[in-house]
Amino acid sequence: MEIASLPISASQRAKLISAGYNSISSLSSVIPAQLARDLGVSENEAIAILKVASQRGGVERPHESHLAIVNGAQSAWDMLHEEEACKRITTSCSDLDDILGGGISCKEVTEIGGVPGIGKTQIGIQLAINVQIPVGYGGVEGKAVYIDTEGSFMVERASQIAEACIKDMQEYDHFLRKDLPGCQAKLTSNDFLANINYFRICSYTEQIAVINYLDKFISEHPDVKVVIVDSITFHFRQDFEDMALRTRLLGGMALKLMKLAKKFSLAVILLNQVTTKYSGGSFHLTLALGDSWSHACTNRIILYWNGNERCAHLDKSPSLRSASAPYSVTGEGIRNSASSCKRARIT
Numbered sequence: 595m596e597i598a599s600l601p602i603s604a605s606q607r608a609k610l611i612s613a614g615y616n617s618i619s620s621l622s623s624v625i626p627a628q629l630a631r632d633l634g635v636s637e638n639e640a641i642a643i644l645k646v647a648s649q650r651g652g653v654e655r656p657h658e659s660h661l662a663i664v665n666g667a668q669s670a671w672d673m674l675h676e677e678e679a680c681k682r683i684t685t686s687c688s689d690l691d692d693i694l695g696g697g698i699s700c701k702e703v704t705e706i707g708g709v710p711g712i713g714k715t716q717i718g719i720q721l722a723i724n725v726q727i728p729v730g731y732g733g734v735e736g737k738a739v740y741i742d743t744e745g746s747f748m749v750e751r752a753s754q755i756a757e758a759c760i761k762d763m764q765e766y767d768h769f770l771r772k773d774l775p776g777c778q779a780k781l782t783s784n785d786f787l788a789n790i791n792y793f794r795i796c797s798y799t800e801q802i803a804v805i806n807y808l809d810k811f812i813s814e815h816p817d818v819k820v821v822i823v824d825s826i827t828f829h830f831r832q833d834f835e836d837m838a839l840r841t842r843l844l845g846g847m848a849l850k851l852m853k854l855a856k857k858f859s860l861a862v863i864l865l866n867q868v869t870t871k872y873s874g875g876s877f878h879l880t881l882a883l884g885d886s887w888s889h890a891c892t893n894r895i896i897l898y899w900n901g902n903e904r905c906a907h908l909d910k911s912p913s914l915r916s917a918s919a920p921y922s923v924t925g926e927g928i929r930n931s932a933s934s935c936k937r938a939r940i941t
């Protein structure tokens with residue numbers, strides 16, 4: 595049950611959400627002194643909030659959780675069918691799609707991390723375009739939500755990538771000598787841009803607010819099939835001193851995004867930066883936010899340089915083996931790397 599439904603003041607509600615208490619159940623194990631510290635309120639006020647929460651939660655929670663379990667019960671057979679029916683969004687790089695089992699999985703949270711300039715935003719923009727590829731061309735025919743925390747989304751670049759996508763569809767038609775109804779003839783790059791819902795985020799509180807709002811937004815826009823957060827870490831790395839609060843906020847956000855992915859069968863893409871970590875006597879590159887964040891996504895892809903070539907490594911997946919694939923960033927967007935194209939021509 596949401597904090598929004600608690601009969602408390604608006605400022606208390608805002609303080610709870612900013613401190614990472616996104617649901618009534620998140621208050622179930624907290625003691626008044628801790629809550630008072632987290633919210634910056636008196637202990638008496640914290641006790642009053644907990645009392646309201648326990649009244650609400652105490653009456654309705656057991657019933658709701660019982661219902662959730664019953665509704666959620668599913669056989670493994672059903673799950674297998676669901677997994678087979680799960681759609682995937684192409685990355686426009688077939689080598690990368692291959693190691694991902696056909697593309698980015700809808701229904702799951704995928705984290706993509708790498709050093710600056712490796713192409714994280716390019717992949718984000720490519721997915722915001724590719725999610726719109728019509729079903730007739732093997733696409734998902736959905737819309738995108740792009741949450742930009744860094745200001746790196748470039749609309750001209752999205753337009754270029756959309757033009758290239760339309761060109762690919764025309765070539766596909768030409769190759770098959772057929773005209774698929776409702777497809778390329780009518781689609782323009784402006785249509786692609788119109789289907790990207792863009793949110794510019796300037797602080798971590800805004801980021802939490804937007805992620806909390808997504809459930810309502812997507813309920814009203816059920817065509818959304820990908821949510822891209824570029825990047826998830828930016829506002830959490832700047833001037834953030836209270837690490838316990840940061841961990842709690844990020845944990846709450848990750849849980850919300852996982853629920854969204856499942857509830858609306860959509861792909862959540864979290865772009866992340868890398869940082870250095872000292873272990874075993876040397877420094878290693880690791881994704882930002884540390885070990886406490888590592889459980890927050892279902893799949894993790896690490897982008898890295900191999901000499902002059904960009905590569906993607908599938909580092910975590912519940913069903914696919916770890917593997918790497920080269921890719922390139924071209925004027926047309928993400929594509930196979932030049933070296934793998936050369937290999938394909940030789941064989």
Ligand SMILES: Nc1ncnc2c1ncn2[C@@H]1O[C@H](COP(=O)(O)OP(=O)(O)OP(=O)(O)O)[C@@H](O)[C@H]1O
Binds near residue numbers: 708709714715924
């Ligand atoms: N039109 C283009 N044609 C070819 N390559 C391009 C084009 N636009 C961008 N790139 C490549 O993409 C790189 C930038 O990628 P991107 O902005 O996605 O990096 P990033 O990983 O998101 O970096 P950061 O962490 O700094 O945001 C550029 O350095 C360039 O190599």
